Amino acid sequence: MVSDEIVLQIEGLSKVYRSLFAPAGTKAVDSLTLGVRRGETYSIVGPNGSGKTTTLKIVLGLIFPTSGKVNIFGSDVADLAVRERVGFLPEDAYLYDVFTGEELLDFYAGLFGYSRRRRKELVDELLSLVGMQANRRVPFQECSKGMRQRLALAQALVNDPELLILDEPTSGLDPAGRHQMTELIYELKRRGKTILLCSHFLAEVEEVCDRVGIMYRGRLVAEGTLTELAGDPTEIVITASGMSPEGASRVAAHSAVLGVEGDVVRMGHESSDRLWSVLDAVREAGGRVAEVHRPRPTLQDVFVRAIRQDAPERDAGEEVH
Numbered sequence: 555m556v557s558d559e560i561v562l563q564i565e566g567l568s569k570v571y572r573s574l575f576a577p578a579g580t581k582a583v584d585s586l587t588l589g590v591r592r593g594e595t596y597s598i599v600g601p602n603g604s605g606k607t608t609t610l611k612i613v614l615g616l617i618f619p620t621s622g623k624v625n626i627f628g629s630d631v632a633d634l635a636v637r638e639r640v641g642f643l644p645e646d647a648y649l650y651d652v653f654t655g656e657e658l659l660d661f662y663a664g665l666f667g668y669s670r671r672r673r674k675e676l677v678d679e680l681l682s683l684v685g686m687q688a689n690r691r692v693p694f695q696e697c698s699k700g701m702r703q704r705l706a707l708a709q710a711l712v713n714d715p716e717l718l719i720l721d722e723p724t725s726g727l728d729p730a731g732r733h734q735m736t737e738l739i740y741e742l743k744r745r746g747k748t749i750l751l752c753s754h755f756l757a758e759v760e761e762v763c764d765r766v767g768i769m770y771r772g773r774l775v776a777e778g779t780l781t782e783l784a785g786d787p788t789e790i791v792i793t794a795s796g797m798s799p800e801g802a803s804r805v806a807a808h809s810a811v812l813g814v815e816g817d818v819v820r821m822g823h824e825s826s827d828r829l830w831s832v833l834d835a836v837r838e839a840g841g842r843v844a845e846v847h848r849p850r851p852t853l854q855d856v857f858v859r860a861i862r863q864d865a866p867e868r869d870a871g872e873e874v875h
């Protein structure tokens with residue numbers, strides 16, 4: 555259940571990286587403001603280099619912002635009590651090669667001060683949750699990318715955090731692995747965790763997230779639930795079999811119809827008050843109506859639209875993902 559309480563507030567956040575190669579600085583994050591509610595799964599999406607990882611690192615207190623602030627559970631991220639309530643899955647999780655999954659989780663549980671008995675229970679619970687029971691004694695150097703990613707997530711869960719920060723949890727996984735990771739995130743959400751993640755896999759983001767923020771060149775260019783972002787459907791699609799070619803041409807000539815291709819008739823959503831008249835025309839053309847569908851733009855469509863609108867003068871060669 556998502557409550558109204560904001561557990562993570564980012565306000566006016568900016569980060570300029572200065573280096574030998576860019577003495578003037580690279581503005582990785584630019585005046586970013588967003589809030590995540592308790593129990594919510596919020597995803598930041600955006601092209602490579604748009605500032606997602608930088609934002610997550612600032613939220614975790616791993617790097618400092620140039621300006622702006624982050625508040626977690628009403629306190630500053632530097633507060634140790636806050637950090638104990640947060641779990642983090644980094645973009646490139648580094649795990650000690652000589653450890654097995656079982657040893658790693660036991661080690662981290664020890665750091666959090668759990669008793670030997672509780673540690674054993676916890677390690678079993680976490681290995682089952684991430685589907686690594688059977689491979690619990692495989693050393694990391696022999697683990698596949700997917701196995702490592704699951705163990706890194708298990709590690710992020712050792713302290714039973716209320717807030718989870720996941721930087722590309724499905725990167726490097728095959729489609730089955732991505733699906734399992736998405737199910738796992740869904741399970742964590744079901745258990746009431748608040749989750750802030752970033753990802754390039756928009757179909758999975760669509761599946762699991764309550765709200766999405768689209769970041770581009772360090773700025774939040776769009777934000778909302780999928781329904782809010784997608785807006786109203788733009789078309790009505792009628793699927794009807796059996797129209798004669800002459801009948802189909804007559805349907806295509808109907809003023810509310812945008813086009814006819816085979817069994818599919820498309821009409822503008824703004825003309826929806828004329829749907830009955832189009833359906834009559836389809837039937838007169840010998841068509842049997844199987845489906846009337848009002849498709850909404852996908853997150854991919856919204857993403858591309860938001861970025862195009864924000865950067866009509868896009869750099870040549872810059873990729874949109």
Ligand SMILES: Nc1ncnc2c1ncn2[C@@H]1O[C@H](COP(=O)(O)OP(=O)(O)OP(=O)(O)O)[C@@H](O)[C@H]1O
Nearest residue numbers: 571573580582600601602603604605606607608609
């Ligand atoms: N340590 C650093 N020093 C200098 N510049 C950096 C550093 N880390 C990131 N940057 C720059 O900051 C910008 C944002 O990078 P960031 O890693 O936050 O993007 P991202 O959205 O996570 O990208 P990706 O999707 O590729 O993971 C990029 O231009 C990047 O080159």
Ligand SMILES: [Mg+2]
Nearest residue numbers: 606607608645
């Ligand atoms: Mg990143």
